[in-house]
Amino acid sequence: MFVLQNGIIEEAGEARLSVFEHGFMYGLGQFETFRVYDGHPFLLDEHMLRLERGLREMNIKWTYDRNGVTSQIEKVLSANNWKNAYIRFNVSAGPAPLGLEQASYDQPEVIIYAKPLERSTGVHLSPKRAQVLQTKRNTPESDVRLKSHHYFNSILGKNEIRGLPDTEGLFLTREGYVAEGVVSNVFWRKGTTLYTPAVQTGILLELQEKLL
Structure with a gap:
């Protein structure tokens, strides 16, 4: 399985984070999960605008660029040879010195995770x-x-x-x-x-x- 880390396709087992990554150390990060149907990310703009707003509140500099995000998602799907998938788009603060940071995080860690899903057939899921x-x-x-x-x-x-x-x-x-x-x-x-x-x-x- 492949993931995309900061724009680069990586084998999931080979991707690495800094031990000083503040998303890991202090929980400073956010994510959005959504479906991709036949290569089309469902409600992409709405998900990414919510992500951008929340990151701004965390003082993490990340701006939604639709073409860039779409291209990144396509790279992950192509690397895994999937058309229908679950996507987790994750943005965290990135590495910084030990201790709580007051300055803005301007080098966030962006990782796109994915897993395959069956194409929707319109069949209802079992109730819970x-x-x-x-x-x-x-x-x-x-x-x-x-x-x-x-x-x-x-x-x-x-x-x-x-x-x-x-x-x-x-x-x-x-x-x-x-x-x-x-x-x-x-x-x-x-x-x-x-x-x-x-x-x-x-x-x-x-x-x-x-x-x-």
């Missing part, structure tokens, strides 16, 4: 049973939750349903409000209106917010 978790959805560090490397709350939730492949864990806030699943969003319909929990519950900021 929802289980309310004892672990509460933690409050975000900033005004909204960023899709950051800080993922331990979700790991604790996943551990609660370990060994139950047909079950999805459902997070509540400490106040008892429904927030989101471990790896899913919550929606419900009332009449002709579709609802989802408010961002104040600690869910990820929705893609359709445009993130200006």
Whole structure:
């Protein structure tokens, strides 16, 4: 399997990070995951704009260039000979001296991971049973939750349903409000209106917010 690291295709087992990489040391990094259908990245602009906004909040300099990102994704797909894939586009702070940095991170580490997926046939996935978790959805560090490397709350939730492949864990806030699943969003319909929990519950900021 091949990944793309800072624009260069690497065998996954050969790619290396500096021990001073601040995404590794301090969790300063974010990612977006999305599907590629027949070579087309689904909702690419929306994902990348959310990523860019969050990185700006972390003081990591990275600007979304659609042509550049599309070309990078195509390189990963071509190297692996895939047309349909799961993509994780990861940007972290990059190497810096030991200790918390006050200056901007202007040499971020950009890695594109991928794994093959079957082409969608329109067949619905099997339903899962929802289980309310004892672990509460933690409050975000900033005004909204960023899709950051800080993922331990979700790991604790996943551990609660370990060994139950047909079950999805459902997070509540400490106040008892429904927030989101471990790896899913919550929606419900009332009449002709579709609802989802408010961002104040600690869910990820929705893609359709445009993130200006």
